[in-house]
Amino acid sequence: MNTTTDNPQPSTTKPVRILVAEDSPLNQQVALKQLEKLGYAADAAGDGDQAVQAHARKPYDIILMDCQMPGISGYEATWQIRNREQEKAGTADAGKRVYIIAMTANTQADNREKCTAAGMDGFINKPVQLAELEAALLHALADQAAAKELDAVIDPVIIAGLHQLRTPGKPDPVAELIDLFLREAPAQLDTMSDAVAKNDFTSLSRTLSAATALKGSAGNLGARNLAALCDEIELTAKTWILSDTPPLIERAREEFSRVRTALERIKGG
Amino acid sequence: MNEPKPFDPGAIERLLKLGGPKFTLEMMDLFGSYGGKKITEARSAQQAGQLPALAEAAHPLKSSAGNVGAVRVQELAAQVELFAREQKAEMAGARLNELESAFAEAKLFLEAERTRLAPPPA
Numbered sequence: 543m544n545t546t547t548d549n550p551q552p553s554t555t556k557p558v559r560i561l562v563a564e565d566s567p568l569n570q571q572v573a574l575k576q577l578e579k580l581g582y583a584a585d586a587a588g589d590g591d592q593a594v595q596a597h598a599r600k601p602y603d604i605i606l607m608d609c610q611m612p613g614i615s616g617y618e619a620t621w622q623i624r625n626r627e628q629e630k631a632g633t634a635d636a637g638k639r640v641y642i643i644a645m646t647a648n649t650q651a652d653n654r655e656k657c658t659a660a661g662m663d664g665f666i667n668k669p670v671q672l673a674e675l676e677a678a679l680l681h682a683l684a685d686q687a688a689a690k691e692l693d694a695v696i697d698p699v700i701i702a703g704l705h706q707l708r709t710p711g712k713p714d715p716v717a718e719l720i721d722l723f724l725r726e727a728p729a730q731l732d733t734m735s736d737a738v739a740k741n742d743f744t745s746l747s748r749t750l751s752a753a754t755a756l757k758g759s760a761g762n763l764g765a766r767n768l769a770a771l772c773d774e775i776e777l778t779a780k781t782w783i784l785s786d787t788p789p790l791i792e793r794a795r796e797e798f799s800r801v802r803t804a805l806e807r808i809k810g811g
Numbered sequence: 812m813n814e815p816k817p818f819d820p821g822a823i824e825r826l827l828k829l830g831g832p833k834f835t836l837e838m839m840d841l842f843g844s845y846g847g848k849k850i851t852e853a854r855s856a857q858q859a860g861q862l863p864a865l866a867e868a869a870h871p872l873k874s875s876a877g878n879v880g881a882v883r884v885q886e887l888a889a890q891v892e893l894f895a896r897e898q899k900a901e902m903a904g905a906r907l908n909e910l911e912s913a914f915a916e917a918k919l920f921l922e923a924e925r926t927r928l929a930p931p932p933a
Contacts, residue, residue: 568841
């Protein structure tokens with residue numbers, strides 16, 4: 543039988559770095575072949591320890607993680623990977639968060655709550671079916687694209703730094719800062735619009751004061767573009783040409799809308 | 812009530828579609844060697860009264876068996892694992908006996924499939 547005609551493989555490989563962590567050689571080979579069929583090249587690890595080591599060596603985009611493996615289980619391996627990501631967050635060595643898809647057998651010892659608690663992002667049933675695998679990968683890539691979009695609006699290093707301020711037993715400072723920012727920023731934008739529209743002797747100081755305050759709070763939360771726009775508004779106001787500020791305030795409102803969406807996602811976890 | 816079929820011929824077709832005959836034969840061989848190793852480990856663990864080790868040996872057999880369509884092996888491996896985890900040694904042992912027979916049967920089934928896929932030279 544001709545294997546090339548009844549088993550066509552994609553001619554190009556998609557630029558996604560995938561690791562398959564699976565102890566059963568049969569399941570591992572089938573998963574690698576399925577990935578190849580879908581156009582992905584992948585590396586393989588035979589247990590949890592190897593998966594943790596492989597992740598330290600190479601910045602994988604996605605890990606397909608078997609939950610129960612000899613030695614370090616998939617749960618423990620995920621926990622170690624997430625810990626390392628957390629430790630490196632905010633440093634020059636920080637990489638992007640790897641998306642971990644649990645390969646579960648749906649038994650008592652292999653449940654989804656446990657996967658989520660360990661830090662896994664998606665699930666797929668074993669034995670893995672091609673269509674289910676493709677759907678899980680597309681979902682992972684869409685999630686990562688959304689995260690990338692979010693990173694363009696909010697600096698992830700700043701958020702990671704704020705997360706590190708968390709004290710056990712106390713409310714999350716990131717959530718508190720986000721709530722405060724989302725309450726105050728619309729009022730500051732309104733103050734600027736109102737001040738410029740009135741164009742009286744208080745307009746300049748009110749615009750300056752609101753722009754400075756918003757620049758500071760946006761910067762504290764890593765909303766770089768919004769902070770830069772407020773800086774422009776500040777500079778323009780300082781030149782006494784308030785008529786140039788409305789388009790900038792409009793852009794700041796549009797950016798704030800993106801910032802709000804991003805912060806709500808961050809807060810929602 | 813109808814007994815579930817011991818084999819799912821669709822699994823072999825899926826493997827063929829995925830990787831062609833050479834790959835399918837390799838997976839069938841791998842099931843024979845890896846599955847045999849796990850059955851041996853399971854029996855040793857059961858004889859030593861090591862129920863966690865018995866569960867660990869039975870666990871990977873489930874999905875490996877599923878990949879080659881050995882449905883009965885898959886079901887029995889799941890039961891051995893479950894009983895072992897629940898510390899029901901007698902039930903786990905009884906299912907392990909059945910699992911050994913089902914595995915031997917699965918190997919015969921796969922041997923027949925092997926002949927179909929790669930007929931011996933005349």
